[in-house]
Amino acid sequence: MLKVEHIFGGYHQTPIIHDISFQVGKGEFLGILGPNGCGKSTLLKMISGILNPTSGTVFIDGVPIEKHSPKELAKKMTVLPQIQSNAFSTTVRETVEIGRYPHQTGFFSSWSEEDEKAVVKAMELTDVRKYQNTNLEFLSGGERQRVFIAQALAQSSELLLLDEPTNHLDIAHQKQILDMLRQEVTEHGMTVVAVFHDINLASLYCDRLLLMEAGRVKAYGEPHEVIIDRQIMEVYDARISTQAHPEQPKPQMAILPDFEVPEKETMVSLSNIKKGEDYIAFIADFPLKVLSSAVHNAGMGWYRAFINRTVPPEYDIENVQNEFLQYLVHQGFSPTNTVGMMTAVDTKKAVIREYQASFGSLIVIVTAGVGNAIDVSLAYERKAFQPIGTINTWVIINGKLSDEAFVQGMMTATEAKSKALQSENVMDKLTNTIATGTPTDSLLVAATQQGEYMQYAGPITEVGKMIAKGVYEATVEAIQIYKREME
Numbered sequence: 001m002l003k004v005e006h007i008f009g010g011y012h013q014t015p016i017i018h019d020i021s022f023q024v025g026k027g028e029f030l031g032i033l034g035p036n037g038c039g040k041s042t043l044l045k046m047i048s049g050i051l052n053p054t055s056g057t058v059f060i061d062g063v064p065i066e067k068h069s070p071k072e073l074a075k076k077m078t079v080l081p082q083i084q085s086n087a088f089s090t091t092v093r094e095t096v097e098i099g100r101y102p103h104q105t106g107f108f109s110s111w112s113e114e115d116e117k118a119v120v121k122a123m124e125l126t127d128v129r130k131y132q133n134t135n136l137e138f139l140s141g142g143e144r145q146r147v148f149i150a151q152a153l154a155q156s157s158e159l160l161l162l163d164e165p166t167n168h169l170d171i172a173h174q175k176q177i178l179d180m181l182r183q184e185v186t187e188h189g190m191t192v193v194a195v196f197h198d199i200n201l202a203s204l205y206c207d208r209l210l211l212m213e214a215g216r217v218k219a220y221g222e223p224h225e226v227i228i229d230r231q232i233m234e235v236y237d238a239r240i241s242t243q244a245h246p247e248q249p250k251p252q253m254a255i256l257p258d259f260e261v262p263e264k265e266t267m268v269s270l271s272n273i274k275k276g277e278d279y280i281a282f283i284a285d286f287p288l289k290v291l292s293s294a295v296h297n298a299g300m301g302w303y304r305a306f307i308n309r310t311v312p313p314e315y316d317i318e319n320v321q322n323e324f325l326q327y328l329v330h331q332g333f334s335p336t337n338t339v340g341m342m343t344a345v346d347t348k349k350a351v352i353r354e355y356q357a358s359f360g361s362l363i364v365i366v367t368a369g370v371g372n373a374i375d376v377s378l379a380y381e382r383k384a385f386q387p388i389g390t391i392n393t394w395v396i397i398n399g400k401l402s403d404e405a406f407v408q409g410m411m412t413a414t415e416a417k418s419k420a421l422q423s424e425n426v427m428d429k430l431t432n433t434i435a436t437g438t439p440t441d442s443l444l445v446a447a448t449q450q451g452e453y454m455q456y457a458g459p460i461t462e463v464g465k466m467i468a469k470g471v472y473e474a475t476v477e478a479i480q481i482y483k484r485e486m487e
């Protein structure tokens, strides 16, 4: 559809674009990224024929751009430049209708049914039909931007060139416009080339990305090939970190700020533990980074409080999430700042241990109900699990963990827990083999993210050794308490 071959050029004597080549196939969405002034708009002007390259060629459907007549080109390609906030004296409908100009034939051509359909469809897709008789000057910046996108869509060309199409839009309209463009690309084979400042949106919606730096191609490929921490940091001179999108296989980035955090208490200790009537909690003055398999706020996040709550063995509530949330509010915990677990064990009997280490210190808190313990290797033999009896384990670290250290910490803690069951000879009653855990165990690893940085937390590291020792010792003791209670 579009092929750019070794183009160079700029304004007057100033070269801006240096040897840029790429191709965009039919039904593909390309995003152009790069810092302010790197030449994104200039490149778009060259692709659209507004600016001639000093050398190199732009091909549309295999034919050099200058060989297409202006009208032919306007049917093949629509350009939406950066929207300026000028005064406009036309109505929304009149503005969108301008998009049909390339389809008008001859001097006496009349407005066809097809023209009308295209205009109405474009206004509907961009949610501006309700303003069709309003003058543009009475619209907000974002509303006006949607009108110009409608004008571009009304042109019904196969190639759409957009310069920052969503920069004035709120998140709902960003999503609406980009979902709509994505759908036109995927379902109707439209080809879109768009300049983006928002790297996350570009990653999410584009098939491929072209990252520019000072008029040159720095990277070109699928989002995962372009949005790489080091590469983005180099080009934008800003600290960032990439992470997974929750639903799509498209990398997302977070800006890492460089502001100074005011000095305050950043260590946690046993004094952060609070015991309530039916719970044990850990409450810090600042949020800790947490990875957990809790009932409430599971996964990775930043939380100030953790709670392990005793529920009756017959606790069987349909909407556990909602009930837990009500409970937290009732007990005075912030539901958005608290990780919550449940157990049938009396949390007053929780085992609490603190270990000093060269990196800082580590607190382990365990409750263990092992009446329903199972051998995980034979779990497939069971038809149903009784949801009673749970081992809840917390590992709270004064130190800074990488993401892989969090995962290794979870593994190390799980292995130590299983070893404790083995040492205490806890049996799976059905299979008559040594149990490895219970069907509903929960685990939380938290770190203050201050002090010493620890890349790994397996048993070869000091922090891993402490996690293993702490979880093993605390779990053994918790199982012994449980056994004594049961006698």
Ligand SMILES: Nc1ncnc2c1ncn2[C@@H]1O[C@H](COP(=O)(O)OP(=O)(O)OP(=O)(O)O)[C@@H](O)[C@H]1O
Binding pocket: 011, 014, 016, 034, 035, 036, 037, 038, 039, 040, 041, 042, 043
């Ligand atoms: N009409 C012009 N005449 C002369 N120089 C220009 C003109 N338009 C842009 N430039 C210069 O060309 C360079 C690239 O500008 P361009 O608008 O292509 O950058 P951009 O990557 O789109 O930037 P931004 O992210 O800020 O929109 C800049 O140094 C700019 O000052």
